[in-house]
Amino acid sequence: MNLTNIYKLIGESFRYKILTFTIAVMAIISVVYTYESVKTEENIMRAELIARAEDMISLMSRASELAVLSENGEYLRKSLNSITSIKDVRAAVLFDKNWRPLIHSKGNIPLKSGNISANQPVTFTDEPESMNFYAPIFTIIVPEEILLNDSAPITPVNVKQKHIGWVGITFSKLPIIQAQKQNLYHRITMAIIFTSMGSVLIYILISLLTKPLKLVTEAVIDFHNGRFREIRINSMDEIGTLANEFNLMATAIRLRSEELNQINLSLENRVQEEIRKRRLQEQLIIQQSKFIAMGEMIIAIAHHWRQPLNAIGVMVQEIKDAYNYNELSEEFFRTITRDVMEQLRFMSRTIDNFSNYFKPSTEKTQFDVLDSVHEAVSLLSAQMIENGIELCFESSIGENLRTFGYKNEFIQVLFNLITNARDAVMDAVDKGVLQKGEGQISLSCLKKENTIFIKIKDNAMGIRQELESKIFDPFFTTKGLSKATGLGLYMSKTIIEHNMDGKIYAENLPKGAVFTIELQSV
Amino acid sequence: MKPILISIIIVILSQTELSAKEVLVLGDSNIVPINEIIQKISETFPDKVTVYKPSGSTADIEKLIAKESAKVVVSIGFDYTKISLSIPPDIPVVYSLSIKPVLTNRQNITGVYIETPLGQYLELIERYFPDISKIAVIDDSGFSLIDVSQRNTTQSKKIKAADSAYLIAALNAEASEIQAIVLTPNSKFMGSATLDEIYLFSFRNKKPVLGLSEKNVKAGSLLAVVFNLSSVALKTSELVNKVLQRGSAEGIGQMPPSSYDIYINLITADKMNVKIPQSLIDVAKKVIK
Numbered sequence: 129m130n131l132t133n134i135y136k137l138i139g140e141s142f143r144y145k146i147l148t149f150t151i152a153v154m155a156i157i158s159v160v161y162t163y164e165s166v167k168t169e170e171n172i173m174r175a176e177l178i179a180r181a182e183d184m185i186s187l188m189s190r191a192s193e194l195a196v197l198s199e200n201g202e203y204l205r206k207s208l209n210s211i212t213s214i215k216d217v218r219a220a221v222l223f224d225k226n227w228r229p230l231i232h233s234k235g236n237i238p239l240k241s242g243n244i245s246a247n248q249p250v251t252f253t254d255e256p257e258s259m260n261f262y263a264p265i266f267t268i269i270v271p272e273e274i275l276l277n278d279s280a281p282i283t284p285v286n287v288k289q290k291h292i293g294w295v296g297i298t299f300s301k302l303p304i305i306q307a308q309k310q311n312l313y314h315r316i317t318m319a320i321i322f323t324s325m326g327s328v329l330i331y332i333l334i335s336l337l338t339k340p341l342k343l344v345t346e347a348v349i350d351f352h353n354g355r356f357r358e359i360r361i362n363s364m365d366e367i368g369t370l371a372n373e374f375n376l377m378a379t380a381i382r383l384r385s386e387e388l389n390q391i392n393l394s395l396e397n398r399v400q401e402e403i404r405k406r407r408l409q410e411q412l413i414i415q416q417s418k419f420i421a422m423g424e425m426i427i428a429i430a431h432h433w434r435q436p437l438n439a440i441g442v443m444v445q446e447i448k449d450a451y452n453y454n455e456l457s458e459e460f461f462r463t464i465t466r467d468v469m470e471q472l473r474f475m476s477r478t479i480d481n482f483s484n485y486f487k488p489s490t491e492k493t494q495f496d497v498l499d500s501v502h503e504a505v506s507l508l509s510a511q512m513i514e515n516g517i518e519l520c521f522e523s524s525i526g527e528n529l530r531t532f533g534y535k536n537e538f539i540q541v542l543f544n545l546i547t548n549a550r551d552a553v554m555d556a557v558d559k560g561v562l563q564k565g566e567g568q569i570s571l572s573c574l575k576k577e578n579t580i581f582i583k584i585k586d587n588a589m590g591i592r593q594e595l596e597s598k599i600f601d602p603f604f605t606t607k608g609l610s611k612a613t614g615l616g617l618y619m620s621k622t623i624i625e626h627n628m629d630g631k632i633y634a635e636n637l638p639k640g641a642v643f644t645i646e647l648q649s650v
Numbered sequence: 651m652k653p654i655l656i657s658i659i660i661v662i663l664s665q666t667e668l669s670a671k672e673v674l675v676l677g678d679s680n681i682v683p684i685n686e687i688i689q690k691i692s693e694t695f696p697d698k699v700t701v702y703k704p705s706g707s708t709a710d711i712e713k714l715i716a717k718e719s720a721k722v723v724v725s726i727g728f729d730y731t732k733i734s735l736s737i738p739p740d741i742p743v744v745y746s747l748s749i750k751p752v753l754t755n756r757q758n759i760t761g762v763y764i765e766t767p768l769g770q771y772l773e774l775i776e777r778y779f780p781d782i783s784k785i786a787v788i789d790d791s792g793f794s795l796i797d798v799s800q801r802n803t804t805q806s807k808k809i810k811a812a813d814s815a816y817l818i819a820a821l822n823a824e825a826s827e828i829q830a831i832v833l834t835p836n837s838k839f840m841g842s843a844t845l846d847e848i849y850l851f852s853f854r855n856k857k858p859v860l861g862l863s864e865k866n867v868k869a870g871s872l873l874a875v876v877f878n879l880s881s882v883a884l885k886t887s888e889l890v891n892k893v894l895q896r897g898s899a900e901g902i903g904q905m906p907p908s909s910y911d912i913y914i915n916l917i918t919a920d921k922m923n924v925k926i927p928q929s930l931i932d933v934a935k936k937v938i939k
Contacts, residue, residue: 193850203849267854
């Protein structure tokens with residue numbers, strides 16, 4: 129569990145963090161203190177028991193002199209009884225100096241264990257539930273030189289001792305173990321009470337201490353949300369200073385903010401004005417682009433009209449020749465009139481077609497992409513032939529290539545892309561990259577899954593790499609603003625991607641470039 | 651026929667006499683040795699004995715004497731003997747089981763004390779332990795150093811001791827001369843703590859103690875010459891009979907028992923490196939091994 133998870137568990141507030149930390153520290157202190165005090169108590173009790181036992185056994189060693197010296201049953205019993213009557217003595221035994229037991233109590237008596245020297249006043253061995261103490265028993269050899277008088281006690285001098293036996297006592301550790309348990313329960317209880325009460329007090333203290341901090345925090349949050357309010361903290365400590373400084377800062381920021389709002393307001397007005405001007409300019413440019421488009425249309429119409437006009441001219445020459453040679457007949461007039469009218473209807477239809485295609489669609493409809501491509505190609509085919517550019521089109525026959533969108537706008541996009549390709553080819557011819565008549569523009573339509581791919585490919589010089597990312601930007605053109613507005617590809621992208629939810633992108637080929645339009649099939 | 655009638659009359663008269671409780675015994679029959687003496691007196695004087703456990707006042711005793719027409723008061727034990735000394739001197743008193751001879755100005759008193767006469771010990775030591783020539787006899791004031799062969803207690807060395815500590819110190823001081831210690835009945839140095847100290851001295855210095863009782867022997871005395879309780883009871887009954895016959899205790903005197911028992915502790919003998927002659931062991935009433 130990392131720190132973030134802990135914070136999630138306990139809450140993110142400063143109060144809970146410090147509370148958790150403090151309680152944890154208190155708990156650790158309680159545990160350590162409890163452990164140490166229990167260990168200390170245990171050592172003290174053990175030392176006390178050993179000291180008491182040593183005192184007792186020393187005393188019993190002296191008191192047992194007569195019993196061991198006389199080996200008298202009465203004295204031996206008396207000594208043993210006086211030893212076993214001592215509290216916590218579990219067993220006792222009196223030995224002669226060769227460790228032969230003279231008398232012992234019931235139970236597990238403390239037999240000789242290891243090397244025990246009579247020079248050692250008390251020796252003890254530690255067992256899991258008991259402690260065995262051994263002490264030598266001495267008798268006194270009274271020297272003959274004794275001072276004696278009637279008024280003072282007799283003081284023996286040069287008293288010698290003789291080792292006559294041993295006393296062994298087993299002290300039970302049970303009282304220590306029980307006391308340890310009680311002590312442990314007591315300490316744990318105290319630790320729990322201390323931690324609990326300490327936690328409550330710390331909670332109250334931290335609540336009191338963090339209350340001003342909370343006020344500051346709430347005021348900051350309110351300030352962040354745009355609601356300024358003054359913090360009222362009377363204390364003169366760090367938090368009081370912080371609150372006062374915050375009030376000063378917030379007031380300053382509020383004043384600056386109001387100034388900034390004023391500035392922003394005027395700036396907004398200026399921006400609106402600039403936008404308006406920009407829009408106006410754009411409209412002008414768009415208007416200009418419309419004019420260019422119209423020019424393109426007129427050129428296309430002109431190309432379309434060239435042949436019928438020639439045909440009408442020839443027909444007029446035929447009428448003149450027929451009149452000169454007196455070959456005018458009713459049948460001739462009927463035929464020639466029909467042919468002229470047919471040419472005139474074609475010309476009229478051409479105008480209708482162009483005017484239709486450049487009329488904006490008012491609503492989205494389902495239309496056949498293939499038809500639209502055909503129509504675009506037919507509008508520009510005459511022009512391409514005249515410029516010596518081969519315009520070819522290929523598609524899968526019988527495939528459903530219907531899509532949903534603005535048909536006329538889509539034709540306009542195709543128109544833009546084909547005329548751009550034409551300009552590129554013408555430029556390549558002008559630069560000698562291509563010979564006249566080598567220019568090729570090919571269109572293809574195919575469908576993969578639910579996507580219709582329309583590709584317009586040319587064999588001109590392709591798009592310069594550094595310009596690839598800019599060609600769809602508004603007002604970007606390589607032809608010069610006198611010849612183009614730089615809005616053709618921008619508007620094409622807008623129509624395909626914004627109005628018809630499709631995609632348009634350009635790629636370079638080994639020879640030339642290809643523009644791909646992706647539309648959703650319906 | 652005539653002798654028969656005389657006999658009947660004698661019997662009736664004697665019955666009349668026997669119905670009077672001539673012997674008033676003061677004692678606690680719950681105490682075994684006292685009870686044994688009471689039994690002996692009761693057997694000796696059937697229907698003539700009244701046993702009374704006095705509360706401490708002699709008035710009750712005097713009333714009882716008047717009521718029963720008692721001719722002799724028998725006090726058994728030190729406490730009751732002390733009470734009996736307050737009884738008017740016209741009533742003869744026979745005491746028994748007193749530790750020592752009773753020292754009193756009261757007339758008309760006799761009895762049996764149980765203190766083993768020093769002479770008995772000296773005789774025994776001389777006979778069975780010829781190596782012991784000097785003994786310390788502990789009494790109320792301290793102890794006396796007595797030469798066994800001379801048996802002259804008056805010429806003995808007297809050492810006074812104010813308390814137990816002085817007594818032990820004095821024994822230590824004379825340890826080189828003392829070859830054995832003889833205990834005598836006294837209340838001052840016969841407490842268990844003092845006795846323990848005496849025994850400690852005894853074992854440290856290998857100076858055997860000759861005790862007063864079987865208890866002493868069990869506690870570590872080498873041996874003890876102890877009064878024979880049956881002998882004391884018999885002697886007490888004899889004294890009662892003698893007083894009844896005389897009507898007075900005057901001139902009879904106080905006397906020790908006539909028979910003693912010997913108790914021997916062979917463990918102590920072993921510790922003291924003292925050899926007990928087999929002939930003494932053979933006559934001992936009890937031998938602790």
